[in-house]
Amino acid sequence: MAVQVQTAGFDPGQCLNALHQADASVGAVVSFVGYMRDFNDGQAVARMFLEHYPGMTEKALLAIEAQARERWPLLHVHILHRVGDLAPGEPIVFVGVSSAHRQAAFSACDFIMDYLKTRAPLWKKEQGAGGAHWVDGRDSDQQAAARW
Amino acid sequence: MIRISYFARYREHLGQSGEQLEWQPSLISIETLRQQLLQRGGAWQVLAESNLMCARNQELVSPAEPLADGDEIAFFPPVTGG
Secondary structure, three states: OEEEEEOOOOOHHHHHHHHHHOOOOOOEEEEEEEEOOOEEOOEEOOEEEEEEOOOHHHHHHHHHHHHHHHHOOOOEEEEEEEOEEEOOOOEEEEEEEEEOOHHHHHHHHHHHHHHHHHHOOEEEEEEEOOEEEEOOOOHHHHHHHHOO | OEEEEEOHHHHHHHOOOEEEEOOOOOOOEHHHHHHHHHOOOHHHHHHHOOOOEEEEOOEEEOOOOEOOOOOEEEEEOOOOOO
């Protein structure tokens, strides 16, 4: 479990259930699923390609998990990010966190997504009717990560 | 020897995913390396972007980070995963 970077699709429900199935000390599970949208900035998006830095992506996600574990008492952490070609409606990313009580899981999941969006070497390229373009980083994501 | 990788928009703009450079003691930091690459002119001006990100041996660092022979350096635009 822990960290996965893969081209294959995945079932978020299965990931969610796995976070507590083998551990009866889990009292809370919080998860986030990011999906590919069929529009962005008012433009229809038909396909998406996710480029990454093989090796560093996994290390960056493991480092983010380690930082979350230093801040909150967590039981299980699962970060799964897809790379390669994606179609609208497909899940891109899953972050699931379990803990004894809910507050640690809520905060850690939020923290992990904020850090993932600003520190993991992944880049989205959208393909639409007007051609392909790289998605720009958002200031709002930087501000969200700076909260922690 | 220093290995340099370029990703995403930079990779396309530069027309290459990476290269190897002979180690020179004058390369004291990633910023020094960046300035040397900028001197190539043309497409290389993309590395002058203020929000450029860089990694040394697969860890995010600031441009002030020192360089050493054998390092793996990467330059890339702001990340957009998630």
